[in-house]
Amino acid sequence: MDGDTQLLPETQLTARQRAAELLSSPRNRQRIAIAAGLIFLLLAARFVMDRAAYVSTSDARIAADMIAVSTDISGRITSVAVSEGDRVAAGDVLYTIDDREAVFMLAQYEAEANRLRAEIAREEARAGLATSKAGSQVAARQAGTRSASASVEAARSNLENARQEHDRTKNLFEQGRIPKSTYDQAKNALDTATQDLLRAQAERETAAADQRTASITGQEVRLIDYDLSVLQAELEQAVARVEAQKVVLDQHTIRAPVDGVIDELFYDAGEHSLHGFRMALMHDPDAVWVSANIKETDIRNVHPGAVVKVKADSNPSADIQGRVTRVRETTLSEAAMMPNPNANGVFTKITQRIKVRIDLEPTDVHLRTGTMVSIRIRKSDGPAASAPAAS
Structure with missing residues (x-):
């Protein structure tokens, strides 16, 4: 059978047969192993260089100022002028309340x-x-x-x-x-x-x-x-x-405080509004940023002004740039509403994360609030490290 296969013309050999012929040769197997090793070394070198130059994380998402529109009075809602997802301008009517x-x-x-x-x-x-x-x-x-x-x-x-x-x-x-x-x-x-x-x-x-x-x-x-x-x-x-x-x-006419998009409406016409309760939730889609959670082991290399490369999961092919504008002074666990006091005495060390704000450069990519992104922050030395040593 092997002899018959070798007698077939090359044009009639299947891809599997060609691969089998290549692997049957010790020299070819050696060449493939060397090529694979080189590729692995290149990938490993790139990974090491990337880790040396950038702080990367996938724990990041698009954020915006979520504005809760509330009312200062109580009364029966007579009309709802918008729907969820509508884009509104500052001053546009959202609700009207009975004002007789x-x-x-x-x-x-x-x-x-x-x-x-x-x-x-x-x-x-x-x-x-x-x-x-x-x-x-x-x-x-x-x-x-x-x-x-x-x-x-x-x-x-x-x-x-x-x-x-x-x-x-x-x-x-x-x-x-x-x-x-x-x-x-x-x-x-x-x-x-x-x-x-x-x-x-x-x-x-x-x-x-x-x-x-x-x-x-x-x-x-x-x-x-x-x-x-x-x-x-x-x-x-x-x-x-x-x-x-x-x-x-x-105050019986509830208006949009800023330009933006209506994310959620909490009342329908005919319902009774309550003083101080939120009636709508909205945000400005043109004023979004990236909220990233950076490990405490990497935060020393992250400083305001650092260049950031952003890849949005909703549009991974788009090239989005940004800069770090704020690094918080507390970890997420300390800022939580219910921090864990470790009352049972059993301690498990967990790497903490610190929130970082990244402002984006103008882009045509439509970024929705809450969608996930991956970021790469260019490492930089802190102000104290970059200052000249005292003589």
Whole structure:
């Protein structure tokens, strides 16, 4: 059979037969073994050089700031404006909550503010009228006082003239040079002048009292000013209530805080939202990075600024570059919500891992949050190691 196989033309030999012929020759087997050894040495040398130059791990994934959108009020949800997976812009409406009560309360506060504005306008008009009236009254009373004072002086002068005429007539009457009727007339004139002076003095006192009354009326304007200051303070409070209620009304519309993608919705239309509870979960797909967990035995070679090569499991052929931007100071176990205190006393040494953040350079590769990647970080000496030694 072997002889028949050797007699067949080469073109008719199968691949298995050719391989059998190659392996049947000791020289060929030796060559294949040498080639395999060289390939193994090359691969081993590349592996060693790679381990010497890079820190590698597959414990890495795409991460982003996951934003939980919550509400500051409770109420019945009237509409849901988006669906999971929708891309939204900052300010886009996500939910609307029944706002009828808030609308009515805002109308009440605005009506109260308008009422206070009307009262302020009325008091300002009253203050203007009172000021004008008080000014006119004071001026009129001052003029009356001056007139009464002049009347007193005139009456006093008339009294003095009547007294002199009375004394002269009395002397003549006593000498018998004039009749008694003439003396009586002089005496009546003196009495009349005396009464006129008293009347003028009384009128002057009345005018002075009226002037003081007009001055007191002017103080009414100051009281109106005090009332205006109180109303103005109440108006400021009412305006503050209006603005606060506008904020409450706006809180009935839940909006997207940033540009991004809706990852999850927690309520449907008709359900009742709760104060402080999350309503949606979203993130910005254009602001992702790599979160990698590096072994504590390799972390000494990882420093901010180191160049990183990233291979995404979702697109392994794509070339993605990045740089280390942050290395945490605690291990994952220390940052865990429930760290293991090793209460039973049995110790098993486990290599700890430290979280590292890697910011990616701009790329056209679509990277989804949570997908796995493999990274290779270029090793570098720390700042203390690279500094020149002190002489």
